[in-house]
Amino acid sequence: MSRKIICLFDVDGTITKPRQPISPSIEKFLLETVRKEFDIAVVGGSDLNKIQEQLGTENLFEKYKYIFAENGLIAFKDGKALPSQSIQDMMGEDVLQDFINFVLRYISELNLPFKRGTFVEFRTGMMNISPTGRNCSKKEREQFYEYDSEHHVREKFIQALKKEFPDLALTYSIGGQISFDVFPIGWDKTYCLRHIQGYDEIHFFGDKTAEGGNDHEIYESDLTIGHRVTCPKDTVNQLNVLIALVKENREKELSVPLQCV
Structure with missing residues (x-):
């Protein structure tokens, strides 16, 4: 068969x-x-x-x-x-807002070649976080990817989040050129x-x-x-x-x- x-x-x-x-x-x-x-x-x-x-x-x-x-x-x-399922149901609104507030403060203190709009994109099962902003052009995406490959902006961001929220059962996953995903472990x-x-x-x-x-x-x-x-x-x-x-x-x-x- x-x-x-x-x-x-x-x-x-x-x-x-x-x-x-x-x-x-x-x-x-x-x-x-x-x-x-x-x-x-x-x-x-x-x-x-x-x-x-x-x-x-x-x-x-x-x-x-x-x-x-x-x-x-x-x-x-x-x-x-x-x-x-939804991430807000799993995390709860108070914890979710604390997390997003930290993300936005962290991004506000980053010095990057450029910043655009939509730094946090809230989805059903995850959050997508982009230090440079998802509204950048295709050329800017490639520029940030090269910059990040040298300076490890996303990796350092993730380490900061893990340190700030050690008890949250979250996974941080780098994908694409400009962002990383955050979602509950197993998701x-x-x-x-x-x-x-x-x-x-x-x-x-x-x-x-x-x-x-x-x-x-x-x-x-x-x-x-x-x-x-x-x-x-x-x-x-x-x-x-x-x-x-x-x-x-x-x-x-x-x-x-x-x-x-």
Whole structure:
């Protein structure tokens, strides 16, 4: 019997360039080649609107078996919404405001090459914190990413938060170019796996798989077979290898003669 397989993709850096729309060639490959062999799904840390901006709104829920926004806190299967939870219910309003107030004070004291708007983006299952502000341009995103690679602004910010709030059961996860996510422990991308049922193998593809990256936990999970990728082109290459291996195994299964007992 052939094994039932689903391929689960991170969005930014895996099937799209950071915060950019999916290219027609990548989408065509996923829908016309990969989907013939496996079910496909996506999981992103961003909210649903941002995922729709990148993957398109037309027939989106028909293209992917599952769509997971905010690490799976917002989840859809075959276009139908699945149960969700909220970070404010978990943390409580008083603690949440103390946390946000500290974040804004910390950012106000940072000296960066530039600052724009939307430093804290409040989502259903997490907060997204950007020291430079999410309203920066594509060029500014790249500039900040280079600056952060040298000065480790986000890493230092996270260490300050851990020191200030040692008793909060929160995970801090760096993803993309300008921000990091904050969410309750266990609400990383492995959260989405509770919704995926009926498969022999879940193959996860992501680019931020190192410790501290927002693909790390799901990449390392015992429930997935992890694939570390560097860009959408690398994702395509690794998918071609996977498809070839699966076809080879199926051919071997078919070539085994039936034995009568």
